[in-house]
Each structure stands twice: as C-alpha cells, then as structure tokens.
Amino acid sequence: MSTRAAVADARLVVVKVGSSSLTTAEGGLDPARLDDLVDAIAGRRAAGSQVVLVSSGAIAAGLAPLGIARRPRDLATQQAAASVGQIVLGHAYVASFARHSLRVGQVLLTADDVVRRSHYRNAQRTLTRLLALGAVPVVNENDTVATDEIRFGDNDRLAALVAHLIGADALVLLSDVDALYDGDPRLGPARRITEVAGGSDVEGVRAGTSGASGLGTGGMASKLAAARLASAAGVPVLLAAATDAVNALGPAEVGTAFATAGRRLSSRRFWLAYAADSTGTLTLDDGAVAAVVRDRRSLLAAGITATTGDFVAGDVVELTDQSGNVIARGITNYDAPELPDLIGHQSHTLPTSRRREVIHADDLVPLAHH
Incomplete structure (x- = not known):
C-alpha cells in the first residue's frame, strides 16, 4: 500500500495544526479557519475514522484578550497568555465541534507526562478512553506550567509522540506551508518534495526554525524532525497546508508523504528511544557497538571505554561509538559510581x-x- 493510501485509509489519525493556521495576522483566533479545520476532521470522523487533534494556538489566542501586541519572549508572560488562551481555544473547539454533534475532551500534557513511564501510560489510557467514549481529544502542551527545561519545544514533536503513544495509523501535520521544500520558497526558487522514502530524499533540505507568522515555535525544521521521528517508528506521515485539510484528511493527494522507515516499535521501546530523558552516556568500543546494533545483544562492562553523567540503576542512558555518535539508548542496571571499576573487564574476572x-x-x- 502506498503511503498516501495508508494515510487515507487510517482508522486512527493524529492531526496536528499550528498556531499560524488558526490565528489572524493580528494574533487573535480566526473562527473561520478553525471551523474549516473542524469541518475537515468531522468529515473524517463521519467516514469512520477516529481522530486526535494536537492543536497549537493557546498562547496566540491569549494575546488579544490580554492586550499584548506580539508573542512575548519571557516565559511568565507566555504562561499567562496560555492560561487565558487555553480557555478561549477550548471554548472555540467545543462550539465548533458541537455543530457536528461531536464532543471534545481537552488533554494538556507536559514533557514530563511522556518522559516518565508511569505518566506515559496514564496519558495513553486517558486518550484511549476518550476515543472509546466517542469524544475528539484535543491535545496541547500545558504551556501554563512547562518550564524551558521540560518543554517539548514545539507541538510537532508532541504530535509524533502522541501518534505512537496511542497506536495511530497515520500522522497528518497541517501548517501554513503546503509541502516540504529543499529551501524556503519565500526566499527564492525551491524544489518541492512530494514523497520521502528515506533519509536520502531529505539530504540538503534547509529547514527554517520558526513559523512564517512569528506566532508559533515550530517551522519546517521541527515538522521535518517530527515526520522523521514518526515514520522511523512505523507511522506514515502527511505534511500539508491547513487550507488543504479536507484533501489531507480525505484522499491525501496533497503535500509531502513520508513512508514508514521501519517496523513499528512497541510502546515501551518507542518511549525508550524517543521520549525518555537520558541522564548519562556510555562510550563503547567497536566490538560492543557491533554487538549492540547488529547482533542486538546485551551490553557488558568489557565493551565500555568511558562513562559520563550522574545516573542511577533504572535510568535511561545514551550509548555512543568512539566518535561520539549516539548508536543506542538503554536502561542501565548500575549507578554511575559503580561503573569505573568495572568497565573494560571481562565478566568472569568480576565479583559474582x-x-x-x-x-x-x-x-x-x-x-x-x-
């Protein structure tokens, strides 16, 4: 099945929409744009799919009511705007989905909810139950309490994590750009990329880091990273313009399609690979790299050449090769202070x-x- 067919036929879809696609140039919510998005999602629901919406726009929606002219840079004002904007945005979605007799459930997540395994499972259960009850979950980062240290950074990555978290069959990223280009089409000629089958298809892509409107935190770089994250974990992705939402959520004949690059990871292994925070690094010799990556074997002390970080048994650590490239992640069975006396030693030479x-x-x- 082609990637576009997989997206069009998906039974459970995560749809992500950016701030710039829901707001006016002045910064307030645009009811017409929001209604258009909701109409497209309701159409997909009517066709038999379940949909989870990951929506940006809370901070942008809070600016006008607070009399703030442009997106604030300081965290406290962003959080104040988000606290007002979450209610404005939530109310707008409730009213808009009600036109289709659909109920909405708001789910606010912090990075902690995905990083901590117990929270991850809880978010999974909540979203699954909302879907079972017939509601449309509307997910957003909980900007009112997130700090710079624990932010997702953008809702594109959050959407990719949620897609795997709930076992979605497809991820649709909607923004103010109609496809992936190898450069910024606003700055000159740029080649449109309609299909991404693997990493070589996006080599040389120069992706910007902030949205065109200045209202969001994403930009093409975060969308590309999120699409590659999801597709690498077995979720097909379509990147399209929010103005093409009806087609993107219908025949999927617009935008850029990202083919899956591997088997779908189990929920636990995906969490370990992409969601969990790492608290240290283990550097491996070439033999250990081959054993871990090629042979999928356990890591023994003999193959470790150095450690960094302050971790304890049960923490997630990154494994690197001699050049510093991260080649794996895993859960350590030892505290950091225990390892210096063990590394480089064969198991049979160590105490039982x-x-x-x-x-x-x-x-x-x-x-x-x-």
Whole structure:
C-alpha cells in the first residue's frame, strides 16, 4: 500500500495544526479557519475514522484578550497568555465541534507526562478512553506550567509522540506551508518534495526554525524532525497546508508523504528511544557497538571505554561509538559510581555480584538504522 493510501485509509489519525493556521495576522483566533479545520476532521470522523487533534494556538489566542501586541519572549508572560488562551481555544473547539454533534475532551500534557513511564501510560489510557467514549481529544502542551527545561519545544514533536503513544495509523501535520521544500520558497526558487522514502530524499533540505507568522515555535525544521521521528517508528506521515485539510484528511493527494522507515516499535521501546530523558552516556568500543546494533545483544562492562553523567540503576542512558555518535539508548542496571571499576573487564574476572549486564538486550534500543 502506498503511503498516501495508508494515510487515507487510517482508522486512527493524529492531526496536528499550528498556531499560524488558526490565528489572524493580528494574533487573535480566526473562527473561520478553525471551523474549516473542524469541518475537515468531522468529515473524517463521519467516514469512520477516529481522530486526535494536537492543536497549537493557546498562547496566540491569549494575546488579544490580554492586550499584548506580539508573542512575548519571557516565559511568565507566555504562561499567562496560555492560561487565558487555553480557555478561549477550548471554548472555540467545543462550539465548533458541537455543530457536528461531536464532543471534545481537552488533554494538556507536559514533557514530563511522556518522559516518565508511569505518566506515559496514564496519558495513553486517558486518550484511549476518550476515543472509546466517542469524544475528539484535543491535545496541547500545558504551556501554563512547562518550564524551558521540560518543554517539548514545539507541538510537532508532541504530535509524533502522541501518534505512537496511542497506536495511530497515520500522522497528518497541517501548517501554513503546503509541502516540504529543499529551501524556503519565500526566499527564492525551491524544489518541492512530494514523497520521502528515506533519509536520502531529505539530504540538503534547509529547514527554517520558526513559523512564517512569528506566532508559533515550530517551522519546517521541527515538522521535518517530527515526520522523521514518526515514520522511523512505523507511522506514515502527511505534511500539508491547513487550507488543504479536507484533501489531507480525505484522499491525501496533497503535500509531502513520508513512508514508514521501519517496523513499528512497541510502546515501551518507542518511549525508550524517543521520549525518555537520558541522564548519562556510555562510550563503547567497536566490538560492543557491533554487538549492540547488529547482533542486538546485551551490553557488558568489557565493551565500555568511558562513562559520563550522574545516573542511577533504572535510568535511561545514551550509548555512543568512539566518535561520539549516539548508536543506542538503554536502561542501565548500575549507578554511575559503580561503573569505573568495572568497565573494560571481562565478566568472569568480576565479583559474582557484578557480573550482570550493564544493559540487558530487552532494555536496549539501537538507533543506528534511523
């Protein structure tokens, strides 16, 4: 099945929309744009699919009511705008979806909710139950409490994480750009890329880091990163303009399609690979890199050449090769202070209590093929 057919036939779809696609140039919510998006989602629902909407726009929606002219740079004012804007945005969605007799449930997530395994499972259960009850979950980052240190950074990455979290069959990223280009089409000639089958198709793409309107935090760089993250984990992706939402959520004949690049990871392995925070690094010799990546074996102390970070047993750490490239992530069985006396030693030369694997194969996710 082609990627576009997979998106068109998906039973469970995550749709992400950016701030610039929901707001006016002055910064307030644009009811007509929001209604158009909701109409497209309602159409997909009527065709038999379940939809989760990941919506930006809370900060932008809070600016006008507070008399703020442009997106604030300081965190406190952003959070104040978000606290007003979440209600404005939520109310707008409730009213708009009500035109189709659909109920809405708001789900506000922080990065912590995805990073911590127990929170991850809880978010999963909440979203699954909302869908089972027939509601349309509207997900947003909880900007009112997120700090710079624990932000997703943009809702594109959040959407990719949510897509895997709930086992979505497709991810549709809607923005103010109609496709992926190899440069910024506003700055001169740029080649439109309609199909991405693998990493070589996006080599040389120069992607900007902020939206055209200045109202969002995304930009093409974050959309490209989110699309590659989702497709690498087995979720097909369509990137299209919000103004093409009806087609994007219908026959999917617009925008850029990203083919899946691998088997769908289990929820736990996806969390380990992409969502969890890492608290340290283990550097491996060439033999250990081959054992972990190619042979999918456990990591033993003998293959480690150095460690950095302050981690404890049960924490997620990154594994790097001798050049510093991250080749895997895993859950360590040791505290950081225990390892210096063990690294480089064969297991049979260690005390019996220290012969267990540093990271068991079941707790390891190779990343080299991404």
